[in-house]
Amino acid sequence: SQQGEEDPQALSIQEGENATMNCSYKTSINNLQWYRQNSGRGLVHLILIRSNEREKHSGRLRVTLDTSKKSSSLLITASRAADTASYFCATPSGGYQKVTFGTGTKLQVIP
Amino acid sequence: EAQVTQNPRYLITVTGKKLTVTCSQNMNHEYMSWYRQDPGLGLRQIYYSMNVEVTDKGDVPEGYKVSRKEKRNFPLILESPSPNQTSLYFCASSLGTGAGEQYFGPGTRLTVT
Numbered sequence: 556s557q558q559g560e561e562d563p564q565a566l567s568i569q570e571g572e573n574a575t576m577n578c579s580y581k582t583s584i585n586n587l588q589w590y591r592q593n594s595g596r597g598l599v600h601l602i603l604i605r606s607n608e609r610e611k612h613s614g615r616l617r618v619t620l621d622t623s624k625k626s627s628s629l630l631i632t633a634s635r636a637a638d639t640a641s642y643f644c645a646t647p648s649g650g651y652q653k654v655t656f657g658t659g660t661k662l663q664v665i666p
Numbered sequence: 667e668a669q670v671t672q673n674p675r676y677l678i679t680v681t682g683k684k685l686t687v688t689c690s691q692n693m694n695h696e697y698m699s700w701y702r703q704d705p706g707l708g709l710r711q712i713y714y715s716m717n718v719e720v721t722d723k724g725d726v727p728e729g730y731k732v733s734r735k736e737k738r739n740f741p742l743i744l745e746s747p748s749p750n751q752t753s754l755y756f757c758a759s760s761l762g763t764g765a766g767e768q769y770f771g772p773g774t775r776l777t778v779t
Contacts, residue, residue: 585765595754595773595775596772596773597670597756597770597772598709598756598758599770600767600768600769603767643708643709647764647765651763651764652714652716652722652765653714653722653764654699654711654764654765654768655711655725656701656708656710656711657708658708659708
């Protein structure tokens with residue numbers, strides 16, 4: 556079953572604006588990961604946040620994790636047209652061998 | 667170059683004709699996994715493997731088989747494909763466990779008529 560659910564399903568913003576997408580999950584985790592997928596291509600790992608971390612930064616990406624609410628958010632600052640892609644959260648389960656992906660947020664950045 | 671390769675990239679086949687999608691990684695990763703991606707459903711895990719000869723079911727294993735005879739290869743086998751297996755398939759690998767960063771192949775688009 557899908558553990559990660561993301562919202563919004565789709566997001567359209569102007570270049571230069573910030574984009575925020577959210578992920579909720581159902582069970583305890585030891586980490587949460589965000590991936591990016593350009594249309595029809597393989598996913599690319601963006602960032603991993605551990606369960607004992609509340610916030611993590613990587614370039615223009617900022618990820619937060621709230622384990623009490625079982626949710627995470629991905630913020631992309633100063634977005635660019637090249638950020639247009641789908642973004643997925645992923646959480647390990649089943650002894651950290653199974654992996655569950657969310658349904659994804661499709662981001663469109665308009666130049 | 668470190669990579670995960672899949673073949674074929676595109677495949678159109680008919681119901682019931684056995685097929686194999688190959689996956690290979692050159693990073694000496696322990697963990698490998700297969701996913702299918704369908705519109706509105708995100709990625710769903712089919713099977714995963716923690717090491718050679720060690721495989722286990724993901725969330726949607728029905729109709730699929732896998733094997734892990736060598737560390738670098740993890741083929742996905744559809745013994746009798748059906749139209750509901752039309753999907754985009756991804757192979758991925760990770761250094762340690764499924765909890766680590768995964769590297770994805772380019773995908774195989776399968777159509778079963």
